[in-house]
Amino acid sequence: MLGAVVSLGGLGLLFGVLLGIAARKFAVEKDPKAVQINEVLPGANCGACGFPGCSGLAEAIAKGEAPVNACKVGGAPVTAKISEIMGVKSDGTEEKMTAHLLCRGGRGAAVQRAKYEGLHDCRSAAAFGSGGKACSFGCVGLGNCVRACPFGSLSMGPEGLPVVDEEKCTGCGICVKTCPKGVLTLVPEHAKVFVACSSKAPGREVRQACRVGCIACRICEKTCEFDAIHVVDNLARIDYAKCTNCGRCAEKCPQKIIVNELAKEKAAVAN
Amino acid sequence: MELRTFLGGVHPAPSKERTAGSPIQAAPLPKRVVIPLAQGGAPCDPLVNKGDAVLAGQKIGESKAFVSAPVHASISGKVVGIETCLLPTGREAPAVIIEGDGADTWVDSAGSTLEELSVESLRALIREAGLVGMGGAMFPTHVKVSPPPGKSFDSVIINGAECEPYLTCDQRLMVEEPGKIILGLKAWLKVTGAKRGYIGIENNKPEAISALKKAAAGEKDMEVVPLLTKYPQGSEKQLIKAILGREVPSGGLPVDAGALVQNVGTTYALATAIETGRPLVERVVTVTGTPVKNPQNLRVRIGTLVSDLLSYCGLEGEVGKIISGGPMMGIALPTADVPVIKGTSGILLLTPEEAAIPPERPCIRCGRCVDACPIGLIPTFLDQFCRKEIWDLAEEYHVQDCIECGSCAYVCPSKRHLVPALRLGKAEVLARRRRK
Numbered sequence: 001m002l003g004a005v006v007s008l009g010g011l012g013l014l015f016g017v018l019l020g021i022a023a024r025k026f027a028v029e030k031d032p033k034a035v036q037i038n039e040v041l042p043g044a045n046c047g048a049c050g051f052p053g054c055s056g057l058a059e060a061i062a063k064g065e066a067p068v069n070a071c072k073v074g075g076a077p078v079t080a081k082i083s084e085i086m087g088v089k090s091d092g093t094e095e096k097m098t099a100h101l102l103c104r105g106g107r108g109a110a111v112q113r114a115k116y117e118g119l120h121d122c123r124s125a126a127a128f129g130s131g132g133k134a135c136s137f138g139c140v141g142l143g144n145c146v147r148a149c150p151f152g153s154l155s156m157g158p159e160g161l162p163v164v165d166e167e168k169c170t171g172c173g174i175c176v177k178t179c180p181k182g183v184l185t186l187v188p189e190h191a192k193v194f195v196a197c198s199s200k201a202p203g204r205e206v207r208q209a210c211r212v213g214c215i216a217c218r219i220c221e222k223t224c225e226f227d228a229i230h231v232v233d234n235l236a237r238i239d240y241a242k243c244t245n246c247g248r249c250a251e252k253c254p255q256k257i258i259v260n261e262l263a264k265e266k267a268a269v270a271n
Numbered sequence: 272m273e274l275r276t277f278l279g280g281v282h283p284a285p286s287k288e289r290t291a292g293s294p295i296q297a298a299p300l301p302k303r304v305v306i307p308l309a310q311g312g313a314p315c316d317p318l319v320n321k322g323d324a325v326l327a328g329q330k331i332g333e334s335k336a337f338v339s340a341p342v343h344a345s346i347s348g349k350v351v352g353i354e355t356c357l358l359p360t361g362r363e364a365p366a367v368i369i370e371g372d373g374a375d376t377w378v379d380s381a382g383s384t385l386e387e388l389s390v391e392s393l394r395a396l397i398r399e400a401g402l403v404g405m406g407g408a409m410f411p412t413h414v415k416v417s418p419p420p421g422k423s424f425d426s427v428i429i430n431g432a433e434c435e436p437y438l439t440c441d442q443r444l445m446v447e448e449p450g451k452i453i454l455g456l457k458a459w460l461k462v463t464g465a466k467r468g469y470i471g472i473e474n475n476k477p478e479a480i481s482a483l484k485k486a487a488a489g490e491k492d493m494e495v496v497p498l499l500t501k502y503p504q505g506s507e508k509q510l511i512k513a514i515l516g517r518e519v520p521s522g523g524l525p526v527d528a529g530a531l532v533q534n535v536g537t538t539y540a541l542a543t544a545i546e547t548g549r550p551l552v553e554r555v556v557t558v559t560g561t562p563v564k565n566p567q568n569l570r571v572r573i574g575t576l577v578s579d580l581l582s583y584c585g586l587e588g589e590v591g592k593i594i595s596g597g598p599m600m601g602i603a604l605p606t607a608d609v610p611v612i613k614g615t616s617g618i619l620l621l622t623p624e625e626a627a628i629p630p631e632r633p634c635i636r637c638g639r640c641v642d643a644c645p646i647g648l649i650p651t652f653l654d655q656f657c658r659k660e661i662w663d664l665a666e667e668y669h670v671q672d673c674i675e676c677g678s679c680a681y682v683c684p685s686k687r688h689l690v691p692a693l694r695l696g697k698a699e700v701l702a703r704r705r706r707k
Binding site for chain 2: 114124127136
């Protein structure tokens with residue numbers, strides 16, 4: 001009994017010492033800065049920065065191969081902390097972005113020209129226009145963005161269109177890259193007015209394909225006092241550097257495709 | 272003698288009996304045609320404007336790119352617009368719309384004989400006539416017959432397999448116009464300098480085999496090869512394997528096996544272009560399926576709307592699906608307002624019961640798809656890799672060699688959407704290679 005305890009304990013001690021020596025002798029030099037940076041990064045390993053996970057980015061920042069504000073997900077607070085570690089001045093003034101869906105052609109709004117029965121994947125359906133939808137610019141609605149989002153900020157809404165949870169959205173842009181139709185976009189957080197349509201088809205075709213499509217009537221353009229909204233390629237687009245969120249274009253839009261979230265929020269408060 | 276064939280493949284019901292015996296008939300001259308500017312290779316620039324009068328056979332679109340075939344007006348009349356239209360491939364592309372004058376006036380053209388034409392002028396004729404692969408892929412023919420430097424053709428194979436169920440357009444052309452097919456084959460041999468020509472025909476078309484054997488009698492450098500009836504015998508690589516016993520290497524082209532494979536329709540169009548000087552403006556289309564009242568093989572002007580053909584053939588009962596091409600590789604159309612293009616071999620209508628797609632179930636790893644794959648891929652693995660986006664493994668398991676024949680999906684007891692999944696993988700692997 002005693003012999004067994006002594007011999008096993010001895011072996012344990014011996015290997016412990018050997019491992020301790022090996023750890024010292026063969027230690028891999030790690031940049032202490034990289035370790036510190038890795039600790040302040042969000043740790044979601046989303047890959048939005050283009051590096052293999054947060055540790056990859058941390059090493060790159062420590063080596064000076066990536067800017068201190070490379071992590072879009074962490075935003076300004078993380079950038080500030082990394083700047084401190086790196087001893088550089090913070091330029092983390094960049095505004096947080098959030099993803100928005102520029103299509104409202106959900107069930108009931110978009111005309112269906114056929115039934116899509118193929119693989120449950122947006123890319124597959126997009127090879128034939130927008131799946132079964134008559135509009136070939138709109139959201140396919142098979143949820144590749146929802147599956148791709150590493151933060152769980154996207155979900156499929158009741159209309160068969162993805163809904164963004166702005167609280168959870170970090171602006172990493174992975175959904176934007178995933179979408180084969182390009183109907184998702186990143187918009188500065190302060191922006192509250194959106195053109196929720198992506199159709200570049202002429203007005204006549206849009207009317208046939210969807211109840212809520214931009215018909216390029218240019219009323220918004222005429223209404224805007226700040227020269228912030230323009231119709232290009234049959235589609236209204238907002239320049240967020242000029243837009244003041246006044247929401248007049250949204251009021252005037254005959255198709256009701258310009259969404260004013262401020263007005264929605266106010267209405268919600270009033271109720 | 273044992274019939275030549277390839278490994279793998281499936282045996283779908285041929286379903287050709289409704290049209291196999293019906294002679295090719297001319298469809299009524301369309302009042303309006305929609306001619307897409309991209310039919311084979313790079314899209315063409317229009318050569319006409321809205322309001323222009325055009326004659327049948329007049330060139331209306333051309334591109335400076337080498338890999339592109341010109342397009343021609345298929346009827347005489349007036350150009351009423353150049354608009355974006357839906358194609359039977361599912362894509363949208365600009366097309367020239369011509370309102371017919373009913374006169375069917377043709378541009379002046381002079382025929383010649385094969386002996387008169389030099390190899391260079393023959394190649395120019397192939398391009399000018401707008402020839403593309405009429406089996407469905409629509410690859411410009413003048414590119415196909417020009418081998419890359421250092422490579423050459425020693426054999427030409429006429430693809431008369433027509434392994435797609437329901438379709439009979441090639442079969443009828445072989446039965447009715449064997450002389451023209453032989454003339455076309457002679458032209459392919461001349462333009463490529465190949466020594467031997469083969470005509471591969473599945474053994475369920477004995478009439479076509481005997482017609483071509485008769486027409487080829489006395490031609491020392493030609494051989495009619497009966498093949499075992501099996502899908503996809505009409506795929507280029509499988510045809511080369513069956514007839515020449517050679518394999519096209521992974522990622523390679525038929526020229527790497529020294530073979531040029533040409534569709535029956537394309538061969539017929541070349542013979543027509545030589546004899547009459549007229550470009551490719553019409554093709555034979557099989558209009559068939561249970562809901563079609565009078566299924567038939569129609570000689571159709573390119574750009575004729577599918578809806579016109581359907582009202583000509585008549586419908587009975589409910590239509591569940593309209594397919595451009597055959598049931599194995601064809602594409603379901605969202606509407607009948609699409610034009611017949613150079614690669615449209617058939618219009619197949621299915622009843623709702625026939626068209627119903629059973630729900631997809633999990634893979635049970637039975638391995639039937641592995642036995643069926645004519646390329647020797649492992650569709651069950653590739654399906655998983657492509658859906659889980661493990662592109663490295665998909666590439667390692669040669670997803671890009673998939674010919675999208677659908678044999679795997681045909682035998683799958685779980686009814687998995689294998690082809691679209693593999694198609695995603697092919698596109699992704701290609702994109703990744705380009706990025707590198």
